[in-house]
Amino acid sequence: MFKSYQFSSAQKGTNILILGAVHGNETAGRDAQLAIIKNLQEQHLSIIKGSVTFIPVVNEAANKLDRRFVDINLNRVVCFHENPQNNEEKIANKLISYINSCDIMLDLHSTHCPDDVEFAFIDHPSEQNKELLSLMPVKTALAGWPQIYADNPQISNFCTEEYAYTHNKTGITLECGYHKSSHAIEIAQKAILNVLAHYGCIAGDTPICQLPQIISLKNYITKANSGRLSRNFKHLDPIKSGEVLAIYDNGQTITADFDGYMIML
Ligand SMILES: [Zn+2]
Numbered sequence: 001m002f003k004s005y006q007f008s009s010a011q012k013g014t015n016i017l018i019l020g021a022v023h024g025n026e027t028a029g030r031d032a033q034l035a036i037i038k039n040l041q042e043q044h045l046s047i048i049k050g051s052v053t054f055i056p057v058v059n060e061a062a063n064k065l066d067r068r069f070v071d072i073n074l075n076r077v078v079c080f081h082e083n084p085q086n087n088e089e090k091i092a093n094k095l096i097s098y099i100n101s102c103d104i105m106l107d108l109h110s111t112h113c114p115d116d117v118e119f120a121f122i123d124h125p126s127e128q129n130k131e132l133l134s135l136m137p138v139k140t141a142l143a144g145w146p147q148i149y150a151d152n153p154q155i156s157n158f159c160t161e162e163y164a165y166t167h168n169k170t171g172i173t174l175e176c177g178y179h180k181s182s183h184a185i186e187i188a189q190k191a192i193l194n195v196l197a198h199y200g201c202i203a204g205d206t207p208i209c210q211l212p213q214i215i216s217l218k219n220y221i222t223k224a225n226s227g228r229l230s231r232n233f234k235h236l237d238p239i240k241s242g243e244v245l246a247i248y249d250n251g252q253t254i255t256a257d258f259d260g261y262m263i264m265l
Pocket residue numbers: 023026109110
């Protein structure tokens with residue numbers, strides 16, 4: 001299923017949960033956690049207040065196959081399943097007990113293209129979630145997924161972040177960048193250590209909090225036919241109102257309705 005590592009102090013404090021490889025092939029969060037776990041086990045680092053629980057590889061079966069998932073996307077089924085039908089629903093049933101027990105959840109993901117930049121998702125910009133977001137070493141965060149789900153009842157929003165929010169937990173998702181780059185592992189490590197220091201779990205300087213730019217998702221386009229993008233867009237590229245974004249093979253074009261950013265997911 002999955003293996004967890006808990007380090008706690010006799011002194012009560014914040015209980016932190018760190019997740020990695022919810023999508024099995026996203027390894028940056030896993031590798032960052034394993035390095036910090038080693039430091040804790042070898043006592044180069046210690047928990048002075050509260051606790052931290054690491055789950056470096058949430059979806060172990062998918063991780064072994066170097067795949068995003070085995071049966072279904074785990075980050076769409078994070079809820080209790082009375083009669084779990086597949087690998088991911090079984091994991092979800094175990095995972096939610098860990099989220100139920102934490103105060104703060106950080107879910108570490110990574111992306112598939114070598115030049116992807118790091119960013120965070122903040123589905124629910126509450127004060128607590130914004131405080132957690134301000135500890136992330138990113139310049140950009142994306143908000144607005146819940147509205148997109150609400151507009152599309154055919155897709156479910158049972159992700160870790162939604163489960164945390166609906167169970168009164170503080171939680172966000174960090175996309176660390178390309179999952180095979182050392183930079184992504186460094187981003188994940190920095191995020192974890194910032195969180196542990198800010199909530200008083202480890203000694204050391206409290207990190208400087210800086211809220212990144214929050215971009216709200218306003219519109220999405222699902223490719224309806226064969227066609228191509230108008231240029232080689234990268235995730236978070238700025239776009240101008242009226243700009244042609246994509247061209248279908250039948251000549252029909254898709255243009256931007258307003259100035260914004262291209263989100264490639
Ligand atoms: Zn992911």
